[in-house]
Amino acid sequence: MSKAYPQYSARDGEVQTLEARINSCFERSVNGRALPVDSKEMKAIVAYMDWLSIDVPKDVFGRGTPKFEGPNRKADVKRGELVYDEFCLSCHGKNGDGYQSKSAGSAGSHVVPALWGPHSYNNGAGTNRLLTTAAFIHSNMPLGARWDHPVITIDDAYDVAGYLSSKPRP
Numbered sequence: 379m380s381k382a383y384p385q386y387s388a389r390d391g392e393v394q395t396l397e398a399r400i401n402s403c404f405e406r407s408v409n410g411r412a413l414p415v416d417s418k419e420m421k422a423i424v425a426y427m428d429w430l431s432i433d434v435p436k437d438v439f440g441r442g443t444p445k446f447e448g449p450n451r452k453a454d455v456k457r458g459e460l461v462y463d464e465f466c467l468s469c470h471g472k473n474g475d476g477y478q479s480k481s482a483g484s485a486g487s488h489v490v491p492a493l494w495g496p497h498s499y500n501n502g503a504g505t506n507r508l509l510t511t512a513a514f515i516h517s518n519m520p521l522g523a524r525w526d527h528p529v530i531t532i533d534d535a536y537d538v539a540g541y542l543s544s545k546p547r548p
Contacts, residue, residue: 380427407503409548446513453540461534462541465520494545512539
């Protein structure tokens, strides 16, 4: 939500603009390069986020993920793989590479993101944190689930997150 910026970033220890947050995602999470703040690409991303934020209050409830407390144990990677196969495989694939659209004259774009492998988020991404990933899975997955009506249990989300964390990524 663009209305939430500028916003304090605990990771960076300073107030961050939306453009700085976007560049942080490019650099930290997907091994990309920062965009010049005045580039047409950055302006387009900010315009899109502004459009998404129309009529959304700055402090809307449900933004982000609800508080999540995982079980008091290590994640069970083997069990996580079974849960992944049941709930995640149909969209993200057996190899965790997601689904890429191939259009004529294009390299394609990810319709469903890769969860591991060379095209996934990297080890520096917030998504690489076990509890962050488990909270997101519990609140948003599988497709169609909502934060206030989760489909996957806390234990299952925790174990899937452990399974994903065990996979190679940039």
